[in-house]
Every structure is written in structure tokens, then in C-alpha cells.
Amino acid sequence: MSPAALLLLADGRFPAGGHAHSGGVEAAVAHKAVHDINSLEAFCRGRLHTTGLTTAGLAAAAAAGCDPLMLDDAADARTPVPALRAVARKLGRQMMRAARATFPSAELDRLAAERPRGAHQPIVQGIAARAAGLTPEDAACAAAYEAVGGPATAAVRLLSLDPLAASWLLARLSTEADAVAANAAGAAARVKTEGLDALPSASSPLLDITAEQHAAWTVRLFAS
Amino acid sequence: MHLDHPVTMPHRHTYSAEPLRADGSLRAFRVGLGGPVGSGKTASVAALCRTLRDRLSLAVVTNDIYTREDAEFLLREAVLPPERITAVETGACPHTAIRDDISANLEAVEHFDQTLDPLDLVLVESGGDNLTATFSKGLVDVQIFVIDVSSGDDIPRKGGPGITNADLLVVNKTDLAPHVGADLATMAADAERQRGALPVVFTSLTSDDGIREIADWITGHLTRWRAKAAA
Ligand SMILES: Nc1nc2c(ncn2[C@@H]2O[C@H](COP(=O)(O)OP(=O)(O)OP(=O)(O)O)[C@@H](O)[C@H]2O)c(=O)[nH]1
Ligand SMILES: [Mg+2]
Numbered sequence: 260m261s262p263a264a265l266l267l268l269a270d271g272r273f274p275a276g277g278h279a280h281s282g283g284v285e286a287a288v289a290h291k292a293v294h295d296i297n298s299l300e301a302f303c304r305g306r307l308h309t310t311g312l313t314t315a316g317l318a319a320a321a322a323a324g325c326d327p328l329m330l331d332d333a334a335d336a337r338t339p340v341p342a343l344r345a346v347a348r349k350l351g352r353q354m355m356r357a358a359r360a361t362f363p364s365a366e367l368d369r370l371a372a373e374r375p376r377g378a379h380q381p382i383v384q385g386i387a388a389r390a391a392g393l394t395p396e397d398a399a400c401a402a403a404y405e406a407v408g409g410p411a412t413a414a415v416r417l418l419s420l421d422p423l424a425a426s427w428l429l430a431r432l433s434t435e436a437d438a439v440a441a442n443a444a445g446a447a448a449r450v451k452t453e454g455l456d457a458l459p460s461a462s463s464p465l466l467d468i469t470a471e472q473h474a475a476w477t478v479r480l481f482a483s
Numbered sequence: 484m485h486l487d488h489p490v491t492m493p494h495r496h497t498y499s500a501e502p503l504r505a506d507g508s509l510r511a512f513r514v515g516l517g518g519p520v521g522s523g524k525t526a527s528v529a530a531l532c533r534t535l536r537d538r539l540s541l542a543v544v545t546n547d548i549y550t551r552e553d554a555e556f557l558l559r560e561a562v563l564p565p566e567r568i569t570a571v572e573t574g575a576c577p578h579t580a581i582r583d584d585i586s587a588n589l590e591a592v593e594h595f596d597q598t599l600d601p602l603d604l605v606l607v608e609s610g611g612d613n614l615t616a617t618f619s620k621g622l623v624d625v626q627i628f629v630i631d632v633s634s635g636d637d638i639p640r641k642g643g644p645g646i647t648n649a650d651l652l653v654v655n656k657t658d659l660a661p662h663v664g665a666d667l668a669t670m671a672a673d674a675e676r677q678r679g680a681l682p683v684v685f686t687s688l689t690s691d692d693g694i695r696e697i698a699d700w701i702t703g704h705l706t707r708w709r710a711k712a713a714a
Contacts, residue, residue, distance in 0.1 A: 272583065272584075274583065275584070276584060276586040277584075278576060279571075279580065279587055353587065356589070357586065413574070416574075416576075417575070477550070480572075480574060480575045481572065481574045
């Protein structure tokens with residue numbers, strides 16, 4: 260594996276559309292559930308162990324070579340609300356464009372042809388990781404990190420939080436993010452024998468509900 | 484990095500700015516309009532649509548910062564049918580969406596390319612931003628930077644990538660110059676110093692046909708771009 264390729268894929272500046280999404284934090288800020296660094300940390304920790312674990316499992320399975328179309332169905336099954344399915348596919352399309360330009364691969368081309376409206380983003384991310392020669396655990400790590408890095412950056416913009424405090428928060432969560440990634444990669448390794456049900460399916464009903472509400476706002480800074 | 488997939492390794496595409504689509508046909512010409520808040524970007528887009536829509540097939544992407552105001556203004560003014568106007572969300576960073584991570588904007592223009600046939604021209608309005616905001620060449624073919632006389636006649640002197648490098652600099656609201664004490668000759672001289680041979684136009688979009696020079700500049704570029712892509 261190439262550590263530099265993983266850094267490139269996981270970099271918030273990787274041009275795959277993520278900057279316009281808050282990972283649910285804009286809605287949480289509106290509900291005053293996130294209002295300072297401590298509440299942001301709680302939000303990020305919750306998201307890491309729910310959405311983060313689930314997306315990390317999908318990314319790891321894709322990186323391990325599982326059938327992406329079956330994984331895409333598994334991702335739909337793990338994403339109950341239409342708003343978040345739409346976001347996952349939109350981000351998947353955008354990730355696909357960036358990944359094909361960055362890590363050209365026949366597998367990416369095939370998935371782009373088979374899912375022209377976009378596959379779920381973590382699956383594209385997993386195949387991109389594979390194309391970059393990364394391991395399933397690397398892919399899981401990128402997904403888990405993104406599950407907290409996205410909301411933390413968005414909260415800094417929304418609440419004018421101290422970016423240094425937010426960065427420290429991400430460092431505090433890094434051991435947990437690594438553990439989530441290891442867990443997800445372990446589940447992905449069991450898919451061969453146990454089928455797709457081996458993949459995590461943790462969800463956060465409140466994030467689902469507020470995402471659906473947020474999608475109907477007429478005035479907002481972030482797309483989700 | 485391990486990028487050695489021996490036989491199946493496809494060619495790298497940029498997936499963005501090539502003038503020809505997969506089937507060999509020409510995509511629409513893309514023009515970016517950037518500039519500070521309130522300088523007249525939406526007014527320019529509306530006037531361009533009214534002037535050009537009988538001759539060209541048009542579509543508009545707006546990058547509103549917080550609301551859908553610009554898209555809704557254009558819809559309300561009925562400058563184009565609703566299926567030709569779309570808004571992109573920019574996550575509090577309008578310059579990122581037109582420069583560093585253009586994926587949402589590319590999706591929007593490509594959606595028009597796929598759903599509107601024929602399509603000649605897509606106007607992309609950036610969210611009102613600062614003097615450093617410019618469009619990526621992966622997103623637009625040419626860009627226009629719109630400033631106005633009422634935000635201070637020293638703006639051309641201050642420069643910045645938008646003022647210095649935009650393919651066309653528009654200094655708008657000249658009708659207000661006497662009221663705000665803006666010296667248009669100084670603005671013109673400063674702009675020339677910053678831009679060399681690059682063109683500058685002074686406009687008042689509240690006057691009849693105030694958009695003429697901008698419209699002619701765009702159609703001239705469109706014609707040359709097509710000739711070059713066909714060659
Ligand atoms: N007097 C005068 N007013 C103008 C002119 N052009 C635009 N305006 C007015 O200036 C205001 C702002 O114009 P917009 O076109 O909305 O500006 P914008 O650059 O799109 O603004 P943002 O999208 O918010 O950054 C509106 O009230 C326009 O009617 C002009 O040439 N003269
Ligand atoms: Mg505007």
C-alpha cells in the first residue's frame with residue numbers, strides 16, 4: 260500500500276464534492292444539538308460509530324473486490340431515508356469523476372457505466388482505493404475519517420468555532436476511527452463466508468430524520 | 484502509488500473541459516460570471532438571457548451562497564423556462580465550488596448538456612465573493628469578472644486574480660458614478676495597468692441595451708471557440 264495514495268484519497272481537498280455537505284451538522288446546529296466543541300465531539304463520535312462504521316464496511320468490502328452492484332443494493336438497504344440515498348449517489352457520482360481522473364481503472368469505468376446516476380459514495384471510494392493499490396482497511400479508514408472530518412469542518416464554518424480546537428477534536432477521535440476501520444475491514448473479510456449480512460448496518464435514526472427535514476429547507480448553506 | 488494495471492489500464496480523461504462529448508458532438512460553450520456581492524452578476528445573466536435567447540439555446544447555473552435567491556429571481560423574471568435554470572449549493576465556500584472542487588457545477592452543466600438539445604451556451608454565475616475568486620478552466624471556457632463603481636473606484640487598482648486575469652472585466656453601474664463620486668477615467672487607467680491588453684467594458688445595466696457589449700463579446704468568443712473545436 261502507498262501511504263501517500265491514502266492521504267490523497269482521504270484529503271478534504273480531494274475534489275469529490277464533499278465540501279458542500281455537512282454530514283448532518285447543519286441540521287444539528289439549527290436544533291442547537293451542536294453548539295460548541297464538546298457537543299460537536301459528541302455528534303462526531305455518534306456519527307463515527309453509526310454512519311461511519313456502516314460506510315467504512317461498504318468501502319472496505321468494495322476495496323476487497325466484492326461485487327459493487329450487490330454492495331450498492333446493500334448500501335440502499337442500510338440507508339433508510341430517500342434524502343440520504345440521493346446524497347450518497349450524488350457524492351458517488353462526484354467521487355467517481357475525481358477517482359477516474361486520479362486513479363484510472365477498468366473497475367471504476369465499469370461501475371460508472373453500470374450506475375450512470377451514481378453508486379453509493381463509499382463503494383466508489385472503496386474501488387478507488389483498490390485502484391490506488393490500497394487495502395480494504397485503508398479504504399475503511401478513509402471512510403471513517405471522512406465521517407467525522409466532514410461535520411467538523413462544516414461546524415467550524417457554521418459556528419465560527421476555533422479551527423485548532425476542531426483539529427484537536429479530530430485527533431482525540433483518531434484512535435476510535437482506527438478501531439472502527441479495523442472493525443469494518445474485519446467484517447468485509449467475512450463477506451466471503453457469511454455474505455453481505457456480515458457488513459455493519461449501524462444507523463442513526465435522528466440523523467435520518469433531520470436529513471430528510473434539512474433537504475426540504477429553502478435556506479441552507481450545505482447541500483446535506 | 485500502485486497504478487500498474489498492465490493491460491486494462493484506460494487512458495486518463497479529465498472528465499471536465501473537453502469541447503467534444505463522447506459521441507464526438509460539441510458541448511455547449513461555458514461562460515463564468517464572478518465578482519463581489521451585488522455588483523450585477525444576476526442582472527447581467529438576466530439581460531444576457533433576454534438578449535440572446537432568441538438566437539441561442541441557453542441555460543444558467545447559479546451558485547447561491549445561502550439561498551436560492553438568484554435562481555428564484557431568474558425564474559420570477561422568466562428570463563428562461565425553469566428547466567434551463569438550476570442552483571448549486573456551495574457549503575459556505577462559493578470560490579471552492581467554482582475553482583477547487585468544481586464537481587457539483589460540472590454535474591449541473593453536464594446535466595444541461597444531456598437534457599437540452601441543442602444547447603449553445605451555459606452561463607455559470609458564482610456566488611458573490613471576494614477579489615480573489617476565479618473560475619477553474621476545468622469548468623468554464625471564458626470568465627467575466629463583474630465589479631461596480633459604487634464599491635469604490637480604487638477596486639481596479641487593488642487588483643487580484645479576478646480583476647487581473649478574467650477574460651473580460653465589467654465595470655457596472657456607471658449610472659451611479661456621479662452619485663458616488665467614482666472617477667471612471669481612473670478606473671479605466673487602473674484596469675488597463677492591471678490587465679494589459681485584456682478587455683474592459685463599462686456598463687449600466689439599468690439603461691436600454693446596456694448589456695450589448697457583453698453579449699457581443701460572448702457571441703464572438705462562442706464563434707471562435709466553435710471554429711477552433713471543429714478544426
Ligand atoms: N443603478 C444600477 N443598479 C444596478 C445595475 N446593475 C445591477 N443593479 C442593481 O444592483 C443590485 C444587485 O444586482 P445583482 O445583479 O443582484 O448583483 P449580483 O452580483 O448578482 O449579487 P450577488 O449574487 O448577491 O452577489 C440589484 O438591485 C440590481 O438591480 C446598474 O447598472 N445600475
Ligand atoms: Mg447574483
